[in-house]
Amino acid sequence: MLKSQTVGILGGMGPAAGADFVRLFVEACARLMRERGELVRDQAFPEHWLAQVPVPDRSGALESSALGAHQPLEPMLQALGRLAALGSRAVAIACNTAHAWHATLQERFPQIEVLHVAREVSAQVAAEGVRDTALMATEGTYRVGLYERAMADAGLACHLPLAEERKLLMRGIYEGVKAGDLRLAEDCFSRVALQLAHRHGPVAIVMGCTEIPLGLQNSAAVAGLRLVDPARVLASALAVRAYDGASQRRHA
Numbered sequence: 001m002l003k004s005q006t007v008g009i010l011g012g013m014g015p016a017a018g019a020d021f022v023r024l025f026v027e028a029c030a031r032l033m034r035e036r037g038e039l040v041r042d043q044a045f046p047e048h049w050l051a052q053v054p055v056p057d058r059s060g061a062l063e064s065s066a067l068g069a070h071q072p073l074e075p076m077l078q079a080l081g082r083l084a085a086l087g088s089r090a091v092a093i094a095c096n097t098a099h100a101w102h103a104t105l106q107e108r109f110p111q112i113e114v115l116h117v118a119r120e121v122s123a124q125v126a127a128e129g130v131r132d133t134a135l136m137a138t139e140g141t142y143r144v145g146l147y148e149r150a151m152a153d154a155g156l157a158c159h160l161p162l163a164e165e166r167k168l169l170m171r172g173i174y175e176g177v178k179a180g181d182l183r184l185a186e187d188c189f190s191r192v193a194l195q196l197a198h199r200h201g202p203v204a205i206v207m208g209c210t211e212i213p214l215g216l217q218n219s220a221a222v223a224g225l226r227l228v229d230p231a232r233v234l235a236s237a238l239a240v241r242a243y244d245g246a247s248q249r250r251h252a
Contacts, residue, residue: 059140185215
């Protein structure tokens with residue numbers, strides 16, 4: 001039977017995305033077991049903890065560098081500390097924009113591997129032979145160039161939406177998914193995805209906000225597009241760390 005180590009998920013950004021990430025992680029673990037010829041059973045899943053904590057809006061915080069309660073770093077550090085105390089050896093952040101603070105989180109907790117979603121996605125997309133991507137994300141994610149840098153490092157082109165399309169994305173995220181209006185979210189997100197595909201051709205469209213896949217799930221409008229869900233990629237990466245990390249520690 002596969003040996004595993006404890007891993008964590010830093011969620012709450014928003015809560016629906018954090019809860020859905022747990023589902024993706026469990027699916028990734030089961031898939032990994034099957035690929036390795038292991039029997040999928042309850043006892044074979046790794047110990048994993050979800051820290052679902054209230055975190056101030058990340059995009060809003062990136063608009064101002066002033067200190068205050070609107071900044072998300074301190075709540076994330078506290079949550080990461082709790083995950084560390086529970087024995088987590090690797091942690092995934094269930095929010096793309098929150099990776100703007102990745103370097104500080106990793107520096108403060110060197111005993112934990114804090115996975116980086118944009119690097120994981122870029123590596124996987126490049127390995128699949130893709131060379132052109134388009135990014136649907138929050139204004140905060142665009143502001144810090146989170147995916148653009150990771151894509152460039154992997155030799156990938158990264159096309160961005162126009163200003164009006166970005167407004168549509170933000171509306172779909174905040175007035176759509178976060179407010180429980182999935183019909184509005186699907187309309188906003190599908191319009192931007194189709195416009196990106198029309199402008200840039202058959203690119204891989206990265207859904208770089210955990211709310212976007214929730215709004216586009218089962219959408220017939222985008223059925224012909226190549227969509228990349230970073231949450232799935234990150235969940236798979238965390239599953240690999242949960243099992244292979246335990247193996248590496250045993251042989252260290």
